[in-house]
Amino acid sequence: MDDESQRTTDETDHMHHGEDAHSGHRESHTEGQSEQSLLETEAKPPLPDEENLSAHSQHDEHDGHGGMHEGHEQMFRRRFFVSTFLSIPVLLYSETLQEWLGFSVPAFPGSEWINPVFAVIVFAYGGVPFLQMAVPELKDRSPGMMTLISMAISVAFVYSLASVFFPTESAFFWELVTLIDIMLLGHWIEMRSVRRASSAVDELAKLMPDTAERITDDGDTEEVPVNELSEGDLMLVRPGASVPADGIVEEGDSDVEESMITGESKPVSKEPGDEVIGGTINGDGSLRVRVGATGEETTLAGIMRLVEEAQQSKSQTQVLADRAAGWLFYVALAAAVVTAIAWTIAVSFNATVIERVVTVLVIACPHALGLAIPLVVAINTSLAARNGMLVRDRIAMEEARNLDAIIFDKTGTLTEGEHGVVDMATVDSVDEDDALALAAAVESDSEHMIARAIREAAEERDITAPDAADFEAIKGRGVRASVGGNEVYVGGPNLLTQLDSEVPDHLQRFADAAGQNAQTVVYLVREGELIAAFAMADVIREESYRVVDALHDLGVEVAMLTGDSQDVANAVADELGIDTVFAEVLPGDKDEKVLELQDQGNLVGMVGDGVNDAPALARADVGIAIGSGTDVAVQSADVILVQNNPMDVVRLVKLSKASYRKMQENIVWAAGYNVLALPLAAGVLAPIGILLSPAVGALLMSLSTVIVAINAQLLRRVDLSLPDLPGVTPPTDAQTAD
Secondary structure: OOHHHHHHHHHHOOOOOOOOHHHHHHHHHHHHHHHHHHHHOOOOOOOOOOOOOHHHHHOHHHHHHHHHHHHHHHHHHHHHHHHHHHHHHHHHOOHHHHHHHOOOOOOOOOHHHHHHHHHHHHHHHHHHHHHHHHHHHHHOOOOOHHHHHHHHHHHHHHHHHHHHHOOOOOOOHHHHHHHHHHHHHHHHHHHHHHOOOOOHHHHHHOOOOOEEEEEOOOOOEEEEEHHHOOOOOEEEEOOOOEOOOEEEEEEOOEEEEOHHHHOOOOOEEEOOOOEEOOOOEEOOOOEEEEEEEOHHHOHHHHHHHHHHHHHHOOOOOOOHHHHHHHHHHHHHHHHHHHHHHHHHHHHOOOHHHHHHHHHHHHHOOOHHHHHHHHHHHHHHHHHHHHOOEEEOOHHHHHHHHHOOEEEEEHHHHHEEEEEEEEEEEEOOOOOHHHHHHHHHHHHHHOOOHHHHHHHHHHHHOOOOOOOEEEEEEEOOOEEEEEEOOEEEEEEOHHHHHHHOOOOOHHHHHHHHHHHHOOOEEEEEEEOOEEEEEEEEEEEEOHHHHHHHHHHHHOOOEEEEEOOOOHHHHHHHHHHHOOOEEEOOOOHHHHHHHHHHHHHOOOOEEEEEOOHHHHHHHHHOOEEEEEOOOOHHHHHHOOEEEOOOOOOHHHHHHHHHHHHHHHHHHHHHHHHHHHHHHHHHHHOOOHHHOOOOOHHHHHHHHHHHHHHHHHHHHHHHHOOOOOOOOOOOOOOOOOOOOO
16 A cells, blocks of 8 residues: 555544454555545645755645545535436436326436436446445455445446346336435545544644755855755844754854744743754844754654654554444345345246345445444534534544543643743732832833733733833843832842842742742842742643543543643642643653553543644544644644633543444444345245335335434534533533534
8 A cells, every 4th residue: 555545544544442453454444545546536636846845845745645535525525416416317207206206207209218328327427436446345355335335336237227128127226326326425424524634744844944044154144945054054043033954053142932842831042052943933132053953854854753653653443334334245245145045946046036136235235324424423523613622533533432541731731821920929018019010110111921921910900000211121130120210120030149139038938939839930129129029930721720620530540741841840730630740851752651651551632732742642542732722733633622621621522422322323223224124125024925125125225314314413412511520610501513
């Protein structure tokens, strides 16, 4: 199987821990192959951009892969509408339907050819693709849905054509075209539901700039494509620009935003000798960086490889409908052979025997079975979307009901991803609100994240900051301004050293306690006197307390992954009551931590929002992205929480259970109908005068489809309101599906 087919198969299936993984892989393998070969005659993916980075080019196959699923959807949609339109004359001129429904249509010379001619066209256009997709199943000796469909429509087609030239009791033209139409509809619904744009690596590649400013030997700069950079080149990274390649800072100092790569929740200060990573965002300073790695050797390229490997390494899950179809294929063949032998012995070989055998094989066709799963998936997707969950992988939705452990990224998932004032202390003579107003005034002209946090804290308390003048940023120490005629400073410990300010005992104890909780402390100094201290930390989301309690009550282990320090991670974990903490981990280690829990026999879900979470999201059995996260995190995930509420993870599990139950019910009904109808079609009750005619068999087959459709619709009534769990605030009302 080629790489494109493998990725297609991996995309439509998901991780499964069980004995059927190998058989599921084989079955998905054949379906991926057959659908790909069919699609190649319909559409071709766009050619890659030759000027892109090697990393871009490497993932062009994924673009074709995403286009392949979209092509499948469009192909089945087009064939469904064309075939349905061409089926109308067949239905109108069907004598059986005219008799049942009590209508008639005008006859004219040649009207007797309408049914066979249009049926042949529908078979050639809408039915032959199923025959093509059955070939790999037969070659692989693993008959499934395509084989069963192909057998039924082929038998109905041949028998009906024969009836044109050799008189028989009835033909199957209307059954043939409606069967093909329903199967095309089922595949269209399925492709629309499971289509998953594989643009995760492409989104990663977009982090890299297209060009870089290379410094020449004479000190000038020249703009060159990033793929022309070589190890040892010196490049200029201007304020606010993306770093073009991994390297070492040779000159300049600046804060670099690395959260999308390392998970570090605040910008990292860079000075000569420090490493920078390609794809990160430079802050306010200018840097001269000596290139250390380019192309496939960069950290970002490594993350991209991890995402691809994780997506491709997922083993296959065998869809219940395919499994049932495989069993039904053998049952139908056996029933047909037994029917032929028994009727030949009873009445000798004649047209009646052929009619009985054909009836058995046609009734075996999975009208209801073909819609049993796609209808539930379509309703499931709509219901999930109405409740803030975008389902991108149906197998992941099925697996969510069995999750043993859920890993949360810290920054931006359990926390807000922004620093805030979490505590403060003042000297006895200063009120907290006054101190906060003074600090906000000094920070009014600064765009530093600490300045924003102080201003937001003042706004939350409805504090109006006084006017400040003569603002000055003191590099590496803090800021200074004149407020009400007083010289006021805000900054960290280095500021106190410069000002030679003494720290009162109770403020020192406050600072020590904050340090133990991995919180940053900034000080407020007025006219040389230290009057207040503020503890800053990445603010924990209110929902995080509730989601951990809820998952514990459901028996699910909660773990946390972060690139932050162990102290920061432990402080957050202790606050929330998290079971397992993985701190100071790089993107590759996050992927390994997911594998570590999986190797313990756990079905693992991963919730994250950043580029650094992408490999872990792709590796997890169920990848869940916070909707406000980066595009790459969203594209690597199986489910996106659109409303950015981690509590929707609980809803996800509940919907998964309900949807899977409906799928099982539909499979049981659809397959059960065939199991009961086949013996009647074979004539086991003929001795007592009960014989299922082809027309009645077709009617029962349609009735079975209606019942499956109605049962799928009942999924809309599932109650997705969250249970009353300890620590869980009553949720807003769940929404029904459209």
